[in-house]
Amino acid sequence: MKDFFKNFQSQPINYGNASHAFYDIMKWVQLNRPKKNPNIIMPAYIPAKLYRYVLAAGYEPRFYDVSTELDFSIDEIRDLIDDQTQMVFAVHFFGVPVDMIPLKKMTQEMDVFLLEDCAHTLDSHLNGNILGTTGDFTIFSTRKMFQYHCGGFLILNKKPWNFQPSKTTKVSSLFTGYHLLGSRVKYYLNHIARGKNVIQKVSTPVVHYIDFDEEQTVTVKRMDHLLNWTYLHTNLEELTRKRRENISYLWNHIEDLETFSPVGFERLSIKKSEPRSSGSGNQSNQQKLQPIEGYVPFSLPIITPPGTRNYIQQELLSRGIDCYIGWTEAPFGMTGFPETEKLQTQLLELPIHHFINHYQLEIMADCLNNLEIPQLLDTPPIKAGKQEPIH
Numbered sequence: 001m002k003d004f005f006k007n008f009q010s011q012p013i014n015y016g017n018a019s020h021a022f023y024d025i026m027k028w029v030q031l032n033r034p035k036k037n038p039n040i041i042m043p044a045y046i047p048a049k050l051y052r053y054v055l056a057a058g059y060e061p062r063f064y065d066v067s068t069e070l071d072f073s074i075d076e077i078r079d080l081i082d083d084q085t086q087m088v089f090a091v092h093f094f095g096v097p098v099d100m101i102p103l104k105k106m107t108q109e110m111d112v113f114l115l116e117d118c119a120h121t122l123d124s125h126l127n128g129n130i131l132g133t134t135g136d137f138t139i140f141s142t143r144k145m146f147q148y149h150c151g152g153f154l155i156l157n158k159k160p161w162n163f164q165p166s167k168t169t170k171v172s173s174l175f176t177g178y179h180l181l182g183s184r185v186k187y188y189l190n191h192i193a194r195g196k197n198v199i200q201k202v203s204t205p206v207v208h209y210i211d212f213d214e215e216q217t218v219t220v221k222r223m224d225h226l227l228n229w230t231y232l233h234t235n236l237e238e239l240t241r242k243r244r245e246n247i248s249y250l251w252n253h254i255e256d257l258e259t260f261s262p263v264g265f266e267r268l269s270i271k272k273s274e275p276r277s278s279g280s281g282n283q284s285n286q287q288k289l290q291p292i293e294g295y296v297p298f299s300l301p302i303i304t305p306p307g308t309r310n311y312i313q314q315e316l317l318s319r320g321i322d323c324y325i326g327w328t329e330a331p332f333g334m335t336g337f338p339e340t341e342k343l344q345t346q347l348l349e350l351p352i353h354h355f356i357n358h359y360q361l362e363i364m365a366d367c368l369n370n371l372e373i374p375q376l377l378d379t380p381p382i383k384a385g386k387q388e389p390i391h
Contacts, residue, residue, distance in 0.1 A: 004123055004236055007130050008138075010156040013163075014228055016171045016221030018119045018141040018152030019053055022089075023218045024166055025137050025154060026057040029086050029113060032161045041080045041112075042089040043072065044331040044340040048208035051332065056216035059086070065337045068303055068346075070096045070263055074106055087113035092131055094349060095121040095297035096264045100134035113137065113160070119144055119152070120298035123240050133157060142231045144298060146239070147353050151227050170222045177226060186355075208329050239354050244291045246352035246361060247300050251289040253365035260368055261303040263347075268295050299324075299349040308373050309346050315371060316350075319363050324349045 005012060015021045030038050040054060044063035054061045062080045064072055070093040077088060088107050092098060100116060107114040116135025118124075122145045124131040132138040136158035142151035150171050156163060251269055254260055271287045291297070304312055309325060316323045326347045331337045350364060 008155045012153035013165050014223040015152045016150050017143050018139040019049055020220045021139045021152055021154035023053040023057055024220055028163055035084050037084045038086045039084050040087050040089055041077055043091055044337040045343050046330055047327045048210050048329045051210055052216045053218055056218045065339050067339045068342050071098050074102055081110050085112045087115050089115045091117040092121050094299050094301045097126040097131055104134050121296050123236055124296040125294035146231055147355055151223050166220050171224045240296050242354035243297055243352055246356055247297050248290050249361050250300055255369045263301040268292055300352050301347055301349050303346050304348050309348050313348055316367055319367055321364055322351055
């Protein structure tokens with residue numbers, strides 16, 4: 001991780017999670033460049049937590065649509081900017097990279113800051129640019145990418161004034177240690193049981209809501225010493241290799257990629273001929289899919305056929321595979337965001353993190369290859385699980 005930070009103009013500022021860094025930089029910009037009615041231009045496809053943090057920071061959110069390729073329209077963003085805009089917020093959703101260079105040029109011309117969200121990726125690059133180096137400010141999430149229960153950091157590629165974080169408390173090391181131990185025990189049990197979910201625990205999606213009548217508040221926390229030490233000594237190269245191997249496996253073992261449309265698949269994968277031994281010992285060539293150089297994913301997002309997403313998720317959950325459905329609360333009842341509405345109802349994330357073992361990958365591929373998907377199902381959503389506190 002220490003070598004990774006050499007790519008940036010500042011050292012990381014650690015937080016309890018990336019959302020706290022998001023809130024903190026909004027507050028700091030408004031404090032030092034005050035506007036009467038500050039606004040932030042952001043994607044309509046976000047979790048309710050970020051929406052609450054924007055309101056807590058005293059900003060008006062202005063939303064733009066997010067395509068099913070997890071990209072955006074520069075022109076749509078430009079039309080939302082006015083003299084009260086403080087920053088534009090753009091996201092590399094689920095690790096699928098988008099080109100930030102045109103957006104950076106536009107924000108510079110219009111004198112607004114660019115906040116780049118790399119919470120779903122680490123050590124990625126696109127067209128020779130390391131993700132996270134384009135934005136004036138960038139947030140990363142060690143919680144998501146390292147599979148911790150908390151942790152994130154802020155990078156300042158453009159230092160606004162003399163930034164001072166407002167962290168007032170810290171995450172407990174006991175809390176961190178308990179969850180670090182629990183996640184590792186679960187990993188080894190799953191491996192010993194050959195991918196079977198012996199503890200019968202899978203995560204179900206949680207739908208978050210916003211009460212616009214109540215005051216939105218945020219307690220900014222800093223990362224504890226145990227977690228800070230742990231992620232600094234994490235082997236980033238090994239983590240990157242494992243995630244790329246796992247997504248390659250699913251690409252090469254899901255038989256019907258047209259039905260389970262992987263987001264960005266055509267531009268993020270390449271075909272490579274590899275010799276393969278036949279039964280007679282002769283060598284034959286086959287096309288094997290692998291990620292493009294620099295692509296480090298968080299998950300494998302797929303667009304499911306209309307009406308089938310909840311059914312497919314339930315089938316995977318019944319086999320012990322945690323798989324999430326993005327943010328079904330977005331776009332929060334607003335209209336005019338047709339692509340975001342498709343993501344709300346059709347996106348499913350297949351896990352490919354470094355704690356997924358090859359048995360679980362086999363279970364996922366086998367499940368998807370043998371599903372008889374009914375046409376246009378109208379199944380009710382999975383009952384939301386208990387909402388955990390935000391740390």
